[in-house]
Amino acid sequence: MTVAPPDTSTKYDLDFAKWVYENIEGGDKLALCMQCGVCSGSCPIGVQMDYGPRKLFMMIRAGMKEEVMTSSTQWNCTSCYRCVVRCPRSVPVTYILQDLAAKSAELGYAQKTNENVNFARSFWWSAKTFGRTDERLVTALYYFSFGLKEGYQRGLANLKIALNFVKRGRMHIGLPHRIKGRRQLKAILAKAEEIAKREGLH
Amino acid sequence: MTDNTTDKKKFTYYPGCSSQGSARHLDESLRAIAPELGIELDELEDWNCCGASVGHIGGGQLPNVALTGRNLAHAQRQGRQDVVTGCAACYLNTHGGNEKIKADVNLRRKVNDALAAGDLSYDEDLRVRHMCEVIVNEVGVDKVKERVTKPLTGLKVAGYVGCQTVRPFANTDAGGEYDTYDDPAFLDDFTEALGAEPVPFQHKTACCGGSVAVMSPDRTLHLVKNILEEAKQAGADVISTPCPLCQTNVEMYQEQINEKFGTDYNIPVVFYSQLMAVAFGLDAKKDAALHRNTIAPEKLEELATGRGEAKPRGAEPASPAAIGRD
Amino acid sequence: MSEKKPAVYLCKGCGIGEAVDVDALETVAKSEFKIGRCLQHAALCSDDGLATIRNDVESGSVNRMVIAACSHRVMTDKFQFGAAPVVRAGLREQVAWSQPAKAEDTQMLAADQIRMGVTQLSRTETPAPSVVQEFSRTVMVVGGGITGLTAAREAAKAGYPVLLVEKTDRLGGWAAKWSARMPHRPPYRDVQPNDVGKLVTAVQADKQITVKTNTLITRTAGQPGAFAVTLSQGGQETTERVGAIVVATGWRPYDASKLGHLGHGSSPDVVTGIELEAMLKAGTLTRKSNGAPVERIAFVQCAGSRDPDHLPYCSSVCCGVSIKQALQVVTRSPKASAYIVYEELRTPGTAEEFYRQAQKAGVIFMKGKAGKVDGGRMTVTYQDELLGMDVPLGPLDMIVLATGMVPNSTNPDAPAVEPEKGEAQLKDDINPVAPIKVAGYLSGEGKAWPHIDKGVPPGGPILNLQYRQGPHIPILADGFSDSHYICFPYETRRSGIYTAGPVRRPMDMAESAEDAMGAVLKAIQAIEGSKMGSSLHPRVGDLSFPKIGHDKCTKCRRCTVECPFGAIDEDEQGRPVINPSRCRRCGTCMGACPVQTITFDNYNPQMVNAMIEANEIPDEFSEKPRILVLACENDAYPAIDMAGINRHQWSPFVRIIPVRCLGSVTMQWISTALQKGYDGIMLMGCKSGDDYQCHFVKGSGIAKERMSKVGETLKSLMLEKERVTMEEVSIADSHRVPEVVNKFAELIGAMDPNPMKGF
């Protein structure tokens, strides 16, 4: 279950680190980090991160909760898994970042305009409602999640691509793809959410 | 595990959402080459989305795993044969989720509690595999070579593996230890087996930023550019990839990149399975689905329509011996 | 000594036959030296060649010989025929392989090689060993800590009686104070119970081991195989005979009172690792200030160590110890948190596993230099290098300073006997020797660390050696006892006395125990060697030893001062007294003696003198200068050999004589050579100074010193000082040696011939 992380103002109060160890997927492995930097060095868009995984992990140890939960690091992970396979101490960096993102969204640290959050929500809506990701729909939803105006602009920017895809049959017109067992899926997901609220992932 | 009574090795096939749209040509070409390689694809009944790389943010960790749970529950109903997918993201989530469920009794219980709400359960220990791993470990590159009737002679191919096809599972026991993470050989091996020429390509496993690009291309366009640049420098006629997101991402942004960086890229990006379809002498449109590429792979089209004995569809099936697992 | 029946065997193999006229060489041996038995052979090392020689020896017609063939460094085992002295005259590496074939100068060189060989043979006697009197097999072990206990136990296991001397009232040393020990066996993960108690019991139960606690050593005299040691137990003096000594005096913690800058003394809750260990052992981990339980604890690494103002070296064990203690703390209470502030975390080898274990257990590691330790607020402020900010760590319940190791190479509790002597030795012996000799492009720049004297611990000598050269075992400037520590770590400069454990360099319990075993083996060798009258390392098996002609001795004391191993004492009249089993047979004493009255049976000033004179010196009009090279046989000579193996060519005017060590070169050889008419003389040997390479430690340095004075001699003979030079070469200089020789030959060639030719 997701409890809010404790308030940790003093440096090197272990409570936040312990919260991460216990509540973030793979967080327990984080204790083994030896700060070699291979993760941050391997990161495709690490330069666009405010801290990068290596430093972020040190900050977790240092109990810098606010800085960690609002960091751009977890939102710039491209899920390339380089850090995971290279980490000499087998820290599952990508998984940790992904779950940190999830938690910071869930606990409201991520700002409303966070592209990733908006995209994730559009994506999930499609998956949940139809059982499939309808790329066309998800993209549209996502674009307009920034409001009508920006939605149109974003759409326009990629219109050429879209038309091209339609022409090649890689984007279809008409009803979204959907599975037969939509009711079944809804029930399963609802139950899953309920269990998650009750007892967390593991 | 796999069913050896028939003359083909049967797999439960999980196409994934992109097969309905951006990556139809992967799905079509895979279905076309499978029988040639002695693989029977039995589509997963009413399969759903795997959750991709953001499902856990939108829906939370457990519901995300539940998506995989439902697919596995359906697969189990279809038999105990291995599940195979051609999509990197689907493989990542489904294989990864499956292994987590197998390793963590607690998680398996929770997933099953959720599945119960849909009168489903997953209690098997199925194996979820990537098509490339199956071709390397089950079929064997030699077998691929045997099937070639139209060698792709003279075609220079940059083998772009991308990320999730090999990371983080390619070198693990559960992942079949079929190749390394940074400098895998399988894609170039495929290229060679088809009679084409793999060019040296250091961006082989560099990230194209696809998962971020969908939200904000500007953050990752330079990654695609680096990939295109090396392919161009290396004199590649086409880029070959196994990953749907990579294929789309590297292909569709070339115009925007040219605008942004003042370059003039126009490099076709195809799936290895399309190359195989052509080399196996199959139909350029119906089987190789070359018409679906937004940048037309002209050289490849020439090869497809050019000479080389055409082969009647569904000709002599592969002997089980040839694909027997050791 | 029976009648000398010499023979000269000339080999024609490996190109010798093609390069020189071997018949002519035979003539040299026959006519100039009246050698009855001369034999040429196509390959002396062949079965047939060896059989021929063996027959000569067995038939009694030959009892000593010159083998004129390849270098003495090869075929050594093949060319051995019982006790018959064998001299190898090099015709292959130094003639056939490095000189043009069939040239006049090549032939002259070969002939001189024969002359030098035959002359050397005529001056060589089979040495009669000197066997020590009042021989003892007992191994004395000094110090009852883990090193000493292990040494005692292992020596006894090998079948030698042991005398174990401990200055305190109990055995076990520091190790006995530890609550637990670091893992040293697979899986190298978990804190291990302290098993020193078992070892103490085993030692006490061992019939072979005599334990003397509360005991100090007031005098140590004698030599390997027969040391006389005076022990004082509560004022009671007894004298024991022992054959060899293992010094395992261990270490003491660095004086924490000097660590005010790290908050020592600012609060009772700022403690040293030693103090924490005591608490852990007692099982009561509470704050000294208020008795509250310790939940938040921080360790400050390198407290004194790696600090030029305190201990310049890394104490090596502190990282592991802090990890152990941190693990103990966090496993005591789930609420406990432990932090380790380090600059470089050093868990070498399999200890990395222990580091991981601590991280798993939740111990937090932070990289940075501890700036301020505030005992009032109980905080450690340090510059976190990884976060790039000052981090105030705290409030904490306890702050632990991981203090380093100071070697007990002197005894802080014992006043120096004859302090002036001890001080003199420390000055003379220690300061010139850098703590670690760093060679190459770095050696020029200053010392390894600024405060070089800081390391030398105050206090009296451990053994109180009654040696001419002082009571101490030579100590390096970092305070650890001297040892040739890369290749031959047990070699001290006091034969038969071996140091082991942290007195040699910082090491943990497991390493100390292993080190003790090595030292014990060397001690056993010293005992067995002295029993046979054989030299110790490196000339093991050499039965010769220096003899002094007291009738000629002028009591100048040079030999007693210069011996690198302190083997020579002085009697009441100031006459030198040689202790043969302390001697390493380097000949430095021989080189020191102004009247050439120190000799070995198989190596002496007269022998080399004669060899120098044996060579034919062409007259000044011949334009055939002669150059004498005296080459160290350990490094320079092998390099010359390898130059030959690589077929490098060099000047045919050079005559090379190998010497045991440049330290054995006497000035008389130089003047003899000059008077004989040699045009130039080169001493070729090992590097001296801080990064010395001399296998006898000081030999090449002493030679350099002596050569610096040769200028005057030359002036008095009206000769240019450039005629005599000294060149430092290494054994890896096979490519350089010919250049060095040739450049010198050019220089000499450019000068007028030595005017003394033909006198």
Place this chain on the structure above:
Amino acid sequence: MTLDGPKAGPKSQTILVVGGGIAGITAALEAAETGHEVVLLEQGPSLGGRVTRLARYFPKLCHPTCGLEINYQRIKKNPRLKVMTMCEPTAVAGRKGAFTVTIRRHPRYVNDKCTACGECAKATAIRVPNPYNYGLDKVSAAYLPHEHAMPMRYVIDPAAMRAGEGAKLKAACAYGAVDPDEKETTFELSVGAIIWATGWRPYDPNKLDVYSYGHSADIINNVEMERLAAHDGPTQGKILRPSNGEPAKRVALIQCAGSRDNNHLPYCSRICCLGSLKHAAYVREQYADAEVHIYYIDIRAHDKLEAFYNKVRSDPQVRFIKSKPAHIRVGDDGRPVLFGERTIDRQIYAEPYDLVVLATGMEPSAVEGYRPAVSLAADDYGFLVANEQDGDDGIFSAGVASGPLDVSMSVQSATAAALKAVQAVRSGM
């Protein structure tokens, strides 16, 4: 390695030492100089193992051959010590005081009549990768292992025999030393105690695929760097770029290339840091304008070796960068480029170099079939450790076979092992 049960062979006081590197040489000599019969086995053609292929030792930057020469002189003068080259044990049977060891001798094709005159080398045109230089150059298939070889005897590569050069080589030797018909043989030895000093080999850099070892000649490992710096190496001691022979003036030294890594060698190999400090010295000695960058996690200059670290650190042209490089690629100009994060200032870098040296760790050779079947357990890494009874059953390990050690520690370990062996054969009676 097999073990045919603890059946007792004939009693023997001989000590067998397996492995002719610095640890094996030391153990054998120390035991022999204590008065015992010793047999020293070496699988290669000459002694010296890894150290003889080092250009110099840290921290004195002195030459390993210097100490080896002393040791070889000790061996030559010691009748109790027998050296057997080209030999490896294949089976151990029996127990303390009465072991029977089966030994396989590989053909050398040159017998002890060899005078090292070198005529055979001239007789064949076939050249093979030079093992002494880790294959960085080639030698004649009939070769002297190196100028300081012990024993000073030639060896002929089987390739020459396969190519049918046997008769030619035999004819070229005036001393009947070439034996083309020599076959692999096995024989048994009765010994009372055994010391395993089987040493190590560098961790295979090809397994570190992120570091592109196989993709550029200018990416080498630390043992190859030793050869580049050695006067008898492929470049006569000049540190040049293998790709084009240009001076290597901008050099990166990468620590923990394999070591301290769960994916490779989980332990710390101990010597690499100091080895790299030494390599920095090599480069700086040769080029006044050279820049050396050392990429590290922790610099582990333990105990007194700190002084060496201080010395190198005092050189402004040697930079210490705390960072484990992420990967290496080959740049457009053909130079290797390092990518990663400098952890201290969190800079992401892409740095080109003339030469990159991977400080690959030490992997125990014993993991390869060479493991003794009695007494010694191998830990998870393949190091051989004495059993709890402290090897009371007569088999011991020494040097790097027992753990990652530097030369000095290996010598200590070997001397200690010699004592244990001496105890074993004495108590074995």
